[in-house]
Amino acid sequence: MSSATFDKADFTPDVLICVDQSGTIDRVISVADKDYQSVKQAAINNSTYIHISEGSYLLPGFTDLHIHAPQWSQAGLALDKPLNEWLNTYTFPLEAKFRDLAFAQRVYQSLVAELLANGTTTGLYFGSIHTEANLVLAKICASLGQRAFIGKVAMDNPDQTPEYYRDNDSKEALEETEKFVQKMIQLKQSSQAEITAVITPRFVPSCSDETLSGLGKLAQKYDLPIQSHCSESIWEDQYAKDRFNMHDAEVLDKFGLLTDKSIMAHGTQLSDSDLKLFHNKKTTIAHCPISNIYFGNSVTRVKKAHQQQVNVGLGTDISGGFSPSIYRNMQQAIMSSQILTDSGDRNARITAANAFYLATVGGAKALHVKTGLIKPGYQADFQIVKDQYFDISSNDPQEIFERLVYHTNKENIKQVYVSGKLVHSIGENDNGK
Numbered sequence: 491m492s493s494a495t496f497d498k499a500d501f502t503p504d505v506l507i508c509v510d511q512s513g514t515i516d517r518v519i520s521v522a523d524k525d526y527q528s529v530k531q532a533a534i535n536n537s538t539y540i541h542i543s544e545g546s547y548l549l550p551g552f553t554d555l556h557i558h559a560p561q562w563s564q565a566g567l568a569l570d571k572p573l574n575e576w577l578n579t580y581t582f583p584l585e586a587k588f589r590d591l592a593f594a595q596r597v598y599q600s601l602v603a604e605l606l607a608n609g610t611t612t613g614l615y616f617g618s619i620h621t622e623a624n625l626v627l628a629k630i631c632a633s634l635g636q637r638a639f640i641g642k643v644a645m646d647n648p649d650q651t652p653e654y655y656r657d658n659d660s661k662e663a664l665e666e667t668e669k670f671v672q673k674m675i676q677l678k679q680s681s682q683a684e685i686t687a688v689i690t691p692r693f694v695p696s697c698s699d700e701t702l703s704g705l706g707k708l709a710q711k712y713d714l715p716i717q718s719h720c721s722e723s724i725w726e727d728q729y730a731k732d733r734f735n736m737h738d739a740e741v742l743d744k745f746g747l748l749t750d751k752s753i754m755a756h757g758t759q760l761s762d763s764d765l766k767l768f769h770n771k772k773t774t775i776a777h778c779p780i781s782n783i784y785f786g787n788s789v790t791r792v793k794k795a796h797q798q799q800v801n802v803g804l805g806t807d808i809s810g811g812f813s814p815s816i817y818r819n820m821q822q823a824i825m826s827s828q829i830l831t832d833s834g835d836r837n838a839r840i841t842a843a844n845a846f847y848l849a850t851v852g853g854a855k856a857l858h859v860k861t862g863l864i865k866p867g868y869q870a871d872f873q874i875v876k877d878q879y880f881d882i883s884s885n886d887p888q889e890i891f892e893r894l895v896y897h898t899n900k901e902n903i904k905q906v907y908v909s910g911k912l913v914h915s916i917g918e919n920d921n922g923k
């Protein structure tokens with residue numbers, strides 16, 4: 491199953507999906523094609539054939555567009571305060587601990603394994619301010635086989651960050667960011683892993699003007715993705731207006747931080763004109779529907795953004811969001827859009843097919859990776875998912891699809907592949923049958 495369009499998921503039974511040595515989908519052969527049997531037999535003979543049994547389905551892996559890696563041990567805790575109090579009370583003290591690399595190793599190993607087990611084959615991560623701990627995360631993603639985009643968090647504004655957890659000044663924020671970028675380039679070359687550095691101003695309140703501007707220039711110099719938060723709560727939206735007399739999105743743009751490689755989390759407060767700016771800049775929104783319930787003060791207008799041709803993907807926002815599962819976030823995205831509809835935005839409701847598109851195609855477009863679809867030329871990022879209600883429910887393809895969106899949990903995700911490589915497995919494939 492994969493997205494045909496924003497509104498429709500495709501279901502293709504009885505196909506052979508051929509993956510080449512580099513982990514790219516080479517051909518998708520239908521049972522009606524004349525070489526179906528011979529290609530299948532050749533794969534059985536050389537032991538590369540994997541059969542997906544009745545009641546299980548092959549789906550593209552998911553992209554999680556917003557993960558705060560150092561907050562993993564806090565997931566499901568401490569969600570009782572508004573954003574700025576939450577940051578100062580719980581989150582900055584926790585992130586400050588990542589100067590301890592042994593602690594970073596333990597937490598990051600657990601997080602990346604958990605995300606893979608939940609079907610997330612590509613992750614876009616905020617690290618902490620610590621260059622070395624962020625490299626620990628990169629090495630773990632490389633060794634566990636997840637495609638990863640990772641940012642050293644830059645935050646130097648003494649008015650909005652505590653002394654114990656900030657870059658000392660703009661010079662340090664920019665130098666450490668550049669050092670991280672260069673070390674990631676070296677690590678990518680030596681490991682051949684799919685890892686990329688991301689320019690990461692935490693958000694406008696945390697950063698001085700010099701840092702915002704310097705980071706915009708670094709993104710341009712190295713042609714890198716950018717991630718931050720934008721208009722994520724009433725407080726944060728108002729902060730930009732008070733400091734710059736501009737919308738948050740306009741501030742980010744002024745500093746060169748809205749590009750076609752930018753992914754801005756949340757956007758609950760984005761106005762129509764902000765969406766127009768996102769469209770013009772080809773910037774993506776990382777929609778984090780669980781987190782928005784706690785911090786967003788509103789529901790992100792996904793349907794409106796889509797209508798204004800703004801790309802949208804999904805994020806768990808660990809730990810503003812408590813769940814590492816993109817399935818759980820697809821469900822919440824649909825439920826939250828119903829609340830928006832009930833509040834008077836009549837066209838706001840999104841469907842299961844829409845949510846699945848965000849989790850697959852939307853995320854892949856944001857990061858300019860060829861994943862999210864099961865088509866020749868795309869990376870073989872797959873999850874094999876068992877429909878736990880196959881025996882007792884309708885087996886109409888559309889209903890199977892909706893059931894998978896609503897009921898899949900990590901126990902049902904049997905195998906996960908990134909670029910054709912098995913990165914997670916529970917249970918057996920019935921190879922050769």
Ligand SMILES: O=c1[nH]c(=O)c2nc[nH]c2[nH]1
Binds near residue numbers: 573692693722785810
């Ligand atoms: O959900 C969020 N989590 C964070 O860590 C953060 N920092 C700034 N803004 C944020 N929002």
